[in-house]
Amino acid sequence: MIRDYTNIAANERTFLAWVRTGIAVIALGFVIERFNLFLLTIAGAVNVDAIRLHLHRLDHPAGRYGGEALIGAGVMLIVISTIRFIHTARLLARDEPYTARATSVSLYFLAVLLLTIAAFSAYLAIA
Numbered sequence: 001m002i003r004d005y006t007n008i009a010a011n012e013r014t015f016l017a018w019v020r021t022g023i024a025v026i027a028l029g030f031v032i033e034r035f036n037l038f039l040l041t042i043a044g045a046v047n048v049d050a051i052r053l054h055l056h057r058l059d060h061p062a063g064r065y066g067g068e069a070l071i072g073a074g075v076m077l078i079v080i081s082t083i084r085f086i087h088t089a090r091l092l093a094r095d096e097p098y099t100a101r102a103t104s105v106s107l108y109f110l111a112v113l114l115l116t117i118a119a120f121s122a123y124l125a126i127a
Contacts, residue, residue, distance in 0.1 A: 004092060011088045018081030018110075025117055026074030033067030066120060073117050080110055 002008065084106045091098050 007092050008089070011085060011092065015081055015085035018084075019078055021114075022074045022077035022081065024074075025077060026071050028121070029067045029070030029072075029074060031067075032070060069120070070117065073113060076113060077110070080106055080113075084110075 087106070
């Protein structure tokens with residue numbers, strides 16, 4: 001029997017949830033990047049100036065650089081969650097008690113990163 005199996009399993013589930021979130025953010029970044037490329041390709045292929053002008057207005061720098069930023073943010077989420085998983089696993093392996101401050105720095109950073117991703121996604125939805 002594994003000692004403190006419920007805590008170890010909870011740590012693994014939390015890690016996998018963060019990895020899933022990171023992969024979803026990376027996928028969103030790829031979608032934004034490819035859709036922007038699709039708009040540029042269509043605008044170049046269309047001969048009608050009114051449609052071309054409308055498609056160029058849809059092409060926005062946020063789509064160009066935002067996709068790359070979301071891909072980077074997703075990778076950072078996975079890296080930070082991996083570090084947090086290893087740190088928590090080491091804390092669970094020790095027999096001595098620990099304070100919540102030991103994990104609060106990574107939680108604050110992850111919260112700021114997720115709020116930034118949410119704000120950027122809302123901006124893309126509105127723009």
